[in-house]
Each structure stands twice: as structure tokens, then as C-alpha cells.
Amino acid sequence: xxxxxxxxxxxxxxxxxxxxxxxxxxxxxxxxxxxxxxxxxxxxxxxxxxxxxxxxxxxxxxxxxxxxxxxxxxxxxxxxxxxxxxxxxxxxxxxxxxxxxxxxxxxxxxxxxxxxxxxxxxxxxxxxxxxxxxxxxxxxxxxxxxxxxxxxxxxxxxxxxxxxxxxxxxxxxxxxxxxxxxxxxxxxxxxxxxxxxxxxxxxxxxxxxxxxxxxxxxxxxxxxxxxxxxxxxxxxxxxxxxxxxxxxxxxxxxxxxxxxxxxxxxxxxxxxxxxxxxxxxxxxxxxxxxxxxxxxxxxxxxxxxxxxxxxxxxxxxxxxxxxxxxxxxxxxxxxxxxxxxxxxxxxxx
Amino acid sequence: xxxxxxxxxxxxxxxxxxxxxxxxxxxxxxxxxxxxxxxxxxxxxxxxxxxxxxxxxxxxxxxxxxxxxxxxxxxxxxxxxxxxxxxxxxxxxxxxxxxxxxxxxxxxxxxxxxxxxxxxxxxxxxxxxxxxxxxxxxxxxxxxxxxxxxxxxxxxxxxxxxxxxxxxxxxxxxxxxxxxxxxxxxxxxxxxxxxxxxxxxxxxxxxxxxxxxxxxxxxxxxxxxxxxxxxxxxxxxxxxxxxxxxxxxxxxxxxxxxxxxxxxxxxxxxxxxxxxxxxxxxxxxxxxxxxxxxxxxxxxxxxxxxxxxxxxxxxxxxxxxxxxxxxxxxxxxxxxxxxxxxxxxxxxx
Numbered sequence: 001x002x003x004x005x006x007x008x009x010x011x012x013x014x015x016x017x018x019x020x021x022x023x024x025x026x027x028x029x030x031x032x033x034x035x036x037x038x039x040x041x042x043x044x045x046x047x048x049x050x051x052x053x054x055x056x057x058x059x060x061x062x063x064x065x066x067x068x069x070x071x072x073x074x075x076x077x078x079x080x081x082x083x084x085x086x087x088x089x090x091x092x093x094x095x096x097x098x099x100x101x102x103x104x105x106x107x108x109x110x111x112x113x114x115x116x117x118x119x120x121x122x123x124x125x126x127x128x129x130x131x132x133x134x135x136x137x138x139x140x141x142x143x144x145x146x147x148x149x150x151x152x153x154x155x156x157x158x159x160x161x162x163x164x165x166x167x168x169x170x171x172x173x174x175x176x177x178x179x180x181x182x183x184x185x186x187x188x189x190x191x192x193x194x195x196x197x198x199x200x201x202x203x204x205x206x207x208x209x210x211x212x213x214x215x216x217x218x219x220x221x222x223x224x225x226x227x228x229x230x231x232x233x234x235x236x237x238x239x240x241x242x243x244x245x246x247x248x249x250x251x252x253x254x255x256x257x258x259x260x261x262x263x264x265x266x267x268x269x270x271x272x273x274x275x276x277x278x279x280x281x282x283x284x285x286x287x288x289x290x291x292x293x294x295x296x297x298x299x300x301x302x303x304x305x306x307x308x309x310x311x312x313x314x315x316x317x318x319x320x321x322x323x324x325x326x327x328x329x330x331x332x333x334x335x336x337x338x339x340x341x342x343x344x345x346x347x348x349x
Numbered sequence: 350x351x352x353x354x355x356x357x358x359x360x361x362x363x364x365x366x367x368x369x370x371x372x373x374x375x376x377x378x379x380x381x382x383x384x385x386x387x388x389x390x391x392x393x394x395x396x397x398x399x400x401x402x403x404x405x406x407x408x409x410x411x412x413x414x415x416x417x418x419x420x421x422x423x424x425x426x427x428x429x430x431x432x433x434x435x436x437x438x439x440x441x442x443x444x445x446x447x448x449x450x451x452x453x454x455x456x457x458x459x460x461x462x463x464x465x466x467x468x469x470x471x472x473x474x475x476x477x478x479x480x481x482x483x484x485x486x487x488x489x490x491x492x493x494x495x496x497x498x499x500x501x502x503x504x505x506x507x508x509x510x511x512x513x514x515x516x517x518x519x520x521x522x523x524x525x526x527x528x529x530x531x532x533x534x535x536x537x538x539x540x541x542x543x544x545x546x547x548x549x550x551x552x553x554x555x556x557x558x559x560x561x562x563x564x565x566x567x568x569x570x571x572x573x574x575x576x577x578x579x580x581x582x583x584x585x586x587x588x589x590x591x592x593x594x595x596x597x598x599x600x601x602x603x604x605x606x607x608x609x610x611x612x613x614x615x616x617x618x619x620x621x622x623x624x625x626x627x628x629x630x631x632x633x634x635x636x637x638x639x640x641x642x643x644x645x646x647x648x649x650x651x652x653x654x655x656x657x658x659x660x661x662x663x664x665x666x667x668x669x670x671x672x673x674x675x676x677x678x679x680x681x682x683x684x685x686x687x688x689x690x691x692x693x694x695x696x697x698x
Contacts, residue, residue, distance in 0.1 A: 159508070159596065204645070207643060208643075250553055308592065314590070320592060
């Protein structure tokens with residue numbers, strides 16, 4: 001950790017959202033010296049009062065002119081808001097760390113998980129993209145395997161929490177749970193995709209749709225996992241397949257991952273050691289005492305937890321993993337603040 | 350459908366359990382001519398009153414002597430009870446359709462899904478095994494693909510309902526839900542495995558353990574999916590990998606399945622047609638209207654629902670499927686009664 005002389009003027013856009021509020025908490029807990037803080041949101045939240053390190057802050061409307069007096073913008077709004085606001089902030093000299101999917105695949109935008117590809121930060125041109133939640137936790141586990149063994153193929157099925165879809169989805173889950181306890185049902189209002197017509201209950205259910213469908217039959221969420229993982233690992237040819245599924249869990253994404261490595265595994269202790277050595281990864285794996293990560297375990301944590309590590313029964317280069325992380329912390333706000341810390345450490349602000 | 354002259358003396362062992370009660374309902378709905386019915390359970394349930402086709406039946410203790418006056422035993426007790434009772438019943442001339450894992454892998458015991466391998470019934474020697482719930486629904490979808498394209502590899506991740514673990518697991522889910530609505534928590538009492546020490550909450554959680562761990566790092570449930578699928582499809586060399594996960598759903602197992610076929614797919618319409626033609630399978634798949642199966646959809650149904658069918662993006666012989674079925678009906682009681690119907694149709698009783 002380097003000693004910082006400077007402190008920074010920070011803005012959080014989307015401060016009243018599920019991820020925005022977690023950004024406030026993560027910034028509070030971070031070692032970022034904060035000179036000033038602006039909490040920004042849409043017109044609807046104007047005047048709302050939030051707190052940062054014990055002090056009250058009034059939510060302001062996210063107007064481009066605000067960015068003139070800001071060094072760093074942590075942005076967690078929708079993609080369309082991000083497309084409108086992030087370039088305005090960058091033009092005014094602020095550095096934007098954006099949580100939306102708007103810029104992730106743009107060539108001159110670094111897509112960064114600090115424990116995985118911090119080197120990508122050096123080339124930033126004002127906008128840095130925070131990856132998709134389900135991508136972040138997967139690449140933290142894949143990176144050390146890629147370095148030691150090489151990667152040929154990844155097949156992942158996810159168990160994603162509703163908070164990943166925003167406050168509306170959490171509200172749907174809660175409303176359905178309350179109704180169920182009264183012996184009633186309520187019409188689903190939000191999931192699987194807020195902007196689409198068909199709605200499904202999430203209580204007592206699982207939904208194999210996250211985000212809209214693309215023409216190839218995969219959902220946009222699945223394609224995000226594929227494309228973003230390739231970009232972050234700098235492995236454009238890596239064969240990835242994903243099935244993304246929403247489960248009735250508020251916080252904590254889980255992933256069942258099958259990996260085909262570049263060479264045969266002859267030593268599982270070496271695999272374990274390789275995973276254990278990865279920064280930001282906690283190996284939580286002991287079948288003899290039923291030890292494996294679950295969403296309950298990881299809440300509030302910035303680490304990625306890995307368990308159920310086992311060799312495939314048929315392919316000597318095949319490995320199975322179970323990867324769990326807090327989708328709001330490591331999957332969003334925590335990773336964004338970590339990017340900010342890394343920018344400071346590397347003198348890139 | 351053949352016209353039946355004969356009617357049959359039937360016993361249900363484990364009649365008070367989650368699957369046993371579903372067996373009663375499935376038998377009620379079936380076209381099996383029932384001459385007499387005995388509802389059997391352990392000492393604890395003696396004297397309990399249950400109903401079949403409107404008539405009351407008193408639960409008796411499952412004593413071997415009872416089987417002397419019975420033609421068919423539908424058995425849904427634990428493996429150890431099955432090991433004790435099934436041979437006794439078979440010795441007395443009854444045919445046992447057993448839902449436990451006790452006999453499934455024995456060479457002279459047919460392991461049968463009637464739409465998939467009815468021919469195996471012909472060789473029975475008194476005991477027929479009902480496969481594991483998660484296996485049954487998968488093989489219904491794999492069979493037509495195996496016939497048309499051949500199968501090289503299967504990688505499955507499951508989303509399994511708590512009812513698959515019995516009434517105690519359903520009770521744990523309900524207790525936790527009620528406590529959560531009061532803002533309280535209760536100690537988990539049952540899951541992931543009733544007989545093991547470590548317990549985990551299931552509400553707001555997912556558990557990557559179903560049944561005990563084997564020494565290879567896979568759980569017994571995962572190994573059941575692997576070995577039983579190989580036996581049912583008569584494909585001992587088929588490379589299968591499974592990760593079995595419990596989700597907070599009462600009824601309805603879902604599966605994310607990746608298949609590598611014996612040859613390249615050049616025509617997805619043909620794949621759809623192949624699936625649609627399979628008996629007992631409903632293709633429920635249209636991304637343009639967000640149509641895919643969920644646990645809510647399949648409850649009470651004996652069909653296996655398949656959606657999210659799409660070609661892999663990298664492997665021309667790779668296919669992804671989402672398979673959902675009612676684990677108590679098609680995954681247990683419904684399949685057992687279907688076996689009985691098939692035995693009658695094929696004059697094998």
C-alpha cells in the first residue's frame with residue numbers, strides 16, 4: 001500500500017440504486033482519501049438524504065455540469081444513462097468507472113478485475129468498465145488456471161441472485177414471499193427482465209433467462225459472460241458456453257463451472273495450491289466436513305469463494321469448480337472501488 | 350392400450366412419505382385395475398388413515414408376510430428398508446418397483462424409464478428399479494439425441510427441489526420461510542443430508558451438495574446421474590459429468606445440460622423435430638416470446654419439458670438444453686406407476 005498525499009473529489013451516479021448504495025458502503029470502507037463526494041441520481045430521487053462516513057449528503061440530479069469539479073465518477077446507472085453521461089464526464093476530465101454494459105466491449109475501454117488484469121488500466125482514456133457480476137467472479141478463478149495450465153474450454157451454469165437485476169427484482173421476491181406466507185399469490189411485476197412483457201414468479205421457481213435473448217438463442221447475460229471473459233483474459237479464441245439462471249436468492253451468485261485445461265492434470269494438490277495463491281480468491285473446499293461456499297457465506301465479502309474442486313472422471317484435463325461471490329460487492333461496487341484504489345496505487349488518476 | 354381382464358393386488362410401501370403419497374395419487378389417475386390396495390409404512394405411521402379413490406385405507410406396518418397376498422409392490426422407503434423388504438416381496442411372488450437407489454446398479458435389475466428403455470423390463474427377476482429423479486428427466490431428453498446423432502459427452506448442472514430430499518427437507522424450507530417473515534432465523538435441521546452432521550439454511554441459499562460425498566469428490570447424487578444414465582442408455586462409455594445443487598424450490602427439478610453429439614449439427618429444425626417426436630417430452634421453447642420451462646410450469650405433470658435448445662457457439666456437435674420436470678411425479682411416483690402400466694401392457698406381470 002502506498003502512502004497517499006492527494007485526496008479525490010468523487011461522484012457516485014445512481015447512488016440510490018442497489019449497487020449505488022453498496023458503492024457508498026465500499027467507498028466508506030476503502031482506503032481512498034475522499035476530498036468531496038457528490039451523490040447523484042435521476043430527477044425522481046432529487047433531495048433524498050444519504051449518509052457517507054456519518055455525514056448527511058443530499059442527492060442531486062446527475063447533470064453533466066456537475067462533473068467539472070469531480071476527479072472520479074463511480075457510475076451505476078442503466079446503459080443508456082451511462083452512454084449519455086460517461087463521455088460528458090470524461091470530456092470534463094473526470095475518470096469514469098462504469099458498472100453498466102455500455103462500454104465494456106469497446107476496444108479503447110479497459111475492462112478490469114484488479115486481481116486479474118490490472119495492467120489494462122494503464123491504457124484508459126477516461127472510461128473504465130466494471131465487468132458483469134457473473135463474469136468477475138468466474139475470471140478470478142480462471143486466471144490462475146489459465147496461467148499455469150492454459151484454458152481450452154469453459155462451460156458454466158449460473159445460480160444468480162435477484163439483486164443482480166436491481167431493486168425492482170428484490171421487491172418482487174419480497175412481495176411474493178410475503179404473499180405466499182398469507183397463502184396468496186401476487187402477479188410477478190419485474191422478472192425476468194424489467195423491460196420485457198412476459199413476467200414469471202421467482203419464489204419457488206428458477207428462471208433460465210437473464211436479460212434479453214440474442215438471435216443465436218443465448219441471452220445477452222450469457223453473451224456478456226462469454227465476450228467479457230475472453231476480453232479480460234485476453235483470450236479471444238477461448239471456447240466458452242454459458243447458461244444463466246435466476247434463483248430465489250437475494251444476494252450471492254453461484255456458478256457451476258467445467259473447465260478443460262491446456263494440459264492434463266496429474267497433481268490435484270498443485271491445482272489447489274494454484275487456486276489458493278490467487279489474490280482475491282478463497283479456497284473453501286473440504287468434502288470430508290461438507291465445506292463448500294454458499295450465498296449465505298459470501299455476503300458482504302469482496303473475495304471470490306471456490307469449492308467443489310474436482311477432476312473430471314473422463315478427461316484428464318477436465319476440472320469442475322463451484323464459484324460463489326457477493327454480486328453487489330465483488331460483482332459490482334466492491335470491484336469498482338478496487339479499480340479506483342488500483343488507479344491511485346498505480347498513479348493513473 | 351390393451352384391454353385388461355385382470356386386476357391387481359397392489360401394495361405401496363412408504364405410503365405416508367412425500368413420494369408414497371404421490372404414488373397413491375398417480376395410481377388413482379392411472380389405468381391400472383386395482384383389485385386391492387395395502388398402504389404400508391413404518392411402525393410410526395401405523396393406523397394412520399389415507400384415501401384411495403374416495404375410500405379410506407388404514408396404514409399397516411410393512412411386514413414381509415403382507416407380500417404373500419400382493420401382486421405388485423410400489424416401494425418408496427430408504428435404501429436400507431428396500432434392501433430388507435424388496436427381496437422378501439420378490440421371494441413371495443410379488444413384483445417390486447423400487448424407488449430407492451438400493452438395486453439400481455445391480456446387473457439383473459432393470460432400471461427403467463418407460464419412454465426410454467421399456468425393453469429392459471422383459472428380463473426382470475422380481476425387482477425393477479425406478480431411477481433417480483434427476484436422471485429420469487435427463488434421459489428422456491438424451492434418448493432421441495442418442496438415437497439420431499450419437500452421444501459423446503454430457504455435462505449437467507442441476508437445480509433440484511427440496512422435496513427430492515423428503516418431507517424433512519420440505520419442512521426445513523417452510524420453517525425457514527416462516528421465520529424469515531417474522532424477521533427471525535431458525536437453525537437448519539435437515540439439509541443438505543439428513544444423516545450427516547453439517548446443516549445449511551436453504552432459504553435465500555443454494556447448496557452444492559446432494560447426498561454424501563464419494564472419495565472422488567463427486568457426491569453420490571452426481572454419481573447416480575452418471576452411472577444410471579449410462580445404464581439406462583446402455584452406453585457404459587458415455588462421458589458424463591454432473592454437479593448437483595439444491596435450490597429453495599419445493600417441487601420441480603431443473604437441469605442445465607451441455608451435450609456433445611456424435612456428429613455435427615447442420616440443421617436445428619431437425620434437432621427440434623427429434624426432441625418433439627420423443628414420447629413423454631414437451632418441447633417448450635420460443636425465445637421470441639420468452640417461452641421456456643420453469644418449476645412452476647411442470648408441477649403435477651408427468652411430461653419432461655425442454656427449452657433453451659441452442660447450438661454451442663464453438664463446437665458444431667455441441668448442444669445446450671434446459672430440462673425441467675416434476676421430481677415427485679415423473680422423477681418418482683409417476684415413472685413408477687408408468688412402469689407398472691408398461692408391465693401390464695407387455696404382459697410381464
